[in-house]
Amino acid sequence: MTTPFNAVAQTWDEDPRRVAVAAAIVAKMIGALRLTPQTTLLDYGAGTGLVSLALAPHVGRLIAVDEADGMLDILRAKLAEADPGNVEVRHWSAGQDNSGLPEFDVITGSMVLHHMEDIPAAAAVFHGLLRPGGVAAFADLDLDDGRFHGTEMHTFHPGFDRGWLRAVFEQAGFTSVAFQEAHQVTKKFADGEERTFPIFLLTAVRS
Numbered sequence: 698m699t700t701p702f703n704a705v706a707q708t709w710d711e712d713p714r715r716v717a718v719a720a721a722i723v724a725k726m727i728g729a730l731r732l733t734p735q736t737t738l739l740d741y742g743a744g745t746g747l748v749s750l751a752l753a754p755h756v757g758r759l760i761a762v763d764e765a766d767g768m769l770d771i772l773r774a775k776l777a778e779a780d781p782g783n784v785e786v787r788h789w790s791a792g793q794d795n796s797g798l799p800e801f802d803v804i805t806g807s808m809v810l811h812h813m814e815d816i817p818a819a820a821a822v823f824h825g826l827l828r829p830g831g832v833a834a835f836a837d838l839d840l841d842d843g844r845f846h847g848t849e850m851h852t853f854h855p856g857f858d859r860g861w862l863r864a865v866f867e868q869a870g871f872t873s874v875a876f877q878e879a880h881q882v883t884k885k886f887a888d889g890e891e892r893t894f895p896i897f898l899l900t901a902v903r904s
Contacts, residue, residue, distance in 0.1 A: 703767035742809030871901035
């Protein structure tokens with residue numbers, strides 16, 4: 698499938714800041730979620746697997762999904778070299794048929810929501826894929842003026858207002874929607890400006 702991420706897949710992991718963000722988000726997710734050998738987890742927008750492969754040792758089964766074949770090819774190559782034995786890779790996005798997916802205990806996503814156009818529809822899909830009591834955990838950017846990405850990568854949302862995102866997940870049927878700080882990214886721009894962008898971790902329970 699043609700997406701902007703196919704063009705950057707080969708060099709995606711070469712950015713040390715991107716790798717550091719993924720590691721910080723994984724640490725926050727592990728601290729916030731009850732992951733066990735019985736946990737079935739969906740990592741949404743898995744990309745090259747920076748988050749998926751770090752979470753895999755903490756769960757029984759992990760399905761990593763993305764709509765960018767180029768990204769998934771990198772993840773498959775990593776698995777060919779070091780396969781934890783419990784990771785499945787699938788091409789899938791929230792707007793596609795999900796009848797082939799199992800029920801999940803946990804759904805995670807890292808810096809993926811701002812690339813999705815219809816967040817309310819996606820939240821409803823995630824709710825439907827979770828078992829009762831299951832948890833969605835998404836890390837993303839607080840609302841800014843679009844400076845974080847600039848024109849480097851297409852996004853639908855310049856971060857999120859937490860109150861709006863809470864309401865979206867509650868309207869989809871989630872309860873106990875909570876936010877915590879996950880990480881901060883400092884960027885220095887060509888015009889000399891330096892800004893720090895906070896990243897939150899949203900957790901929400903499927904009632």
